[in-house]
Amino acid sequence: MILRRIGFSTLVVGTALAVLASLLLVLPAGAASVDPLFVEGNPKCSGEAGPNQPSLGMDGGVSIDVLDLVANFDDGSFSVDLVFDAEAGTLSFSDASEPVSAVIMKGGPNANVYLYNPAVTADDDLVTPTNPNNDKAYGISHVDFCFEEPSPSPSPSPSPTTTPSPSPSPTVTTTPSPSPSPVVEGTVEASPTESPTVLGVVLEQPEAAGELPMTGLDGWTLLVGLALMAAGGLLLAAAPGPALGIARRR
Numbered sequence: 001m002i003l004r005r006i007g008f009s010t011l012v013v014g015t016a017l018a019v020l021a022s023l024l025l026v027l028p029a030g031a032a033s034v035d036p037l038f039v040e041g042n043p044k045c046s047g048e049a050g051p052n053q054p055s056l057g058m059d060g061g062v063s064i065d066v067l068d069l070v071a072n073f074d075d076g077s078f079s080v081d082l083v084f085d086a087e088a089g090t091l092s093f094s095d096a097s098e099p100v101s102a103v104i105m106k107g108g109p110n111a112n113v114y115l116y117n118p119a120v121t122a123d124d125d126l127v128t129p130t131n132p133n134n135d136k137a138y139g140i141s142h143v144d145f146c147f148e149e150p151s152p153s154p155s156p157s158p159s160p161t162t163t164p165s166p167s168p169s170p171t172v173t174t175t176p177s178p179s180p181s182p183v184v185e186g187t188v189e190a191s192p193t194e195s196p197t198v199l200g201v202v203l204e205q206p207e208a209a210g211e212l213p214m215t216g217l218d219g220w221t222l223l224v225g226l227a228l229m230a231a232g233g234l235l236l237a238a239a240p241g242p243a244l245g246i247a248r249r250r
Contacts, residue, residue: 033123036105036112043104043111045146056102056113061146069143078145089137093145094122102146107138119148 041052045061062078069084069091083092091105099119105112107128114126128138 032114032126033120034114034116036114036127038110038129039104039113040110042106043113043144045102045104045144056104056146058101058146059149061102061144063142063144065142066140069140080145084140089139090125090127091140091143092122092124092126096121096145098147100145101148102144104144104146106141106143108141 039054041054043054043056044063045056046058047055049055062075064073069082071082073080073082079095079097080093081095083094085091089107093100093103099121101116101119103114103116103123103126105114105126105128108131110129112127112129114123116123126143128140130136131138
């Protein structure tokens with residue numbers, strides 16, 4: 001009875017191991033960072049689509065034939081390190097010189113497309129579609145690395161520049177210069193003055209030009225005195241005689 005139980009357990013374990021082994025043969029050894037997209041036909045990175053050749057509509061790409069899948073691929077415009085496992089049917093890449101937006105793994109009549117957003121420079125264990133006849137990945141026909149140009153960053157809006165208002169010019173107040181007094185050239189003639197008249201006698205004024213000022217009694221005073229004395233004598237002579245007599249005492 002015990003032997004029968006052991007035999008049954010061994011059969012169960014052996015069957016499980018066989019199933020697991022078959023799965024390991026079908027599934028790839030690893031897994032890529034993104035799930036592949038199955039695309040019928042022979043897709044390409046860019047350009048117009050054609051019969052049985054859909055386009056991913058990207059900006060460009062590099063197609064590498066299976067015979068050129070070397071460890072250090074470099075065609076002058078794009079370089080990448082590759083690890084190709086022919087037995088497992090997987091491809092790994094690293095150190096891409098340009099960020100990769102998509103990888104097309106072409107095998108058999110169709111392809112697996114790996115899309116990356118954001119773009120990457122490395123990934124592991126990419127495979128071709130599975131062959132339904134043996135449940136294994138098709139052999140690689142070629143691999144396309146696709147690129148997209150980065151969107152230009154929007155230009156920053158220019159900051160408005162404030163034009164400073166011009167400062168008002170200071171008002172200059174001009175003080176008028178005093179006008180010079182007019183210079184009169186030539187000889188200024190004094191206005192003639194009238195000679196004074198005393199009791200009908202015209203008194204002549206001495207010429208002022210060239211004469212020195214007089215001290216004491218001047219000519220005017222002398223003439224006026226003489227005139228007054230003459231007038232007094234005339235008045236005395238005209239008075240009556242008795243009024244002027246002097247009575248004698250006896």
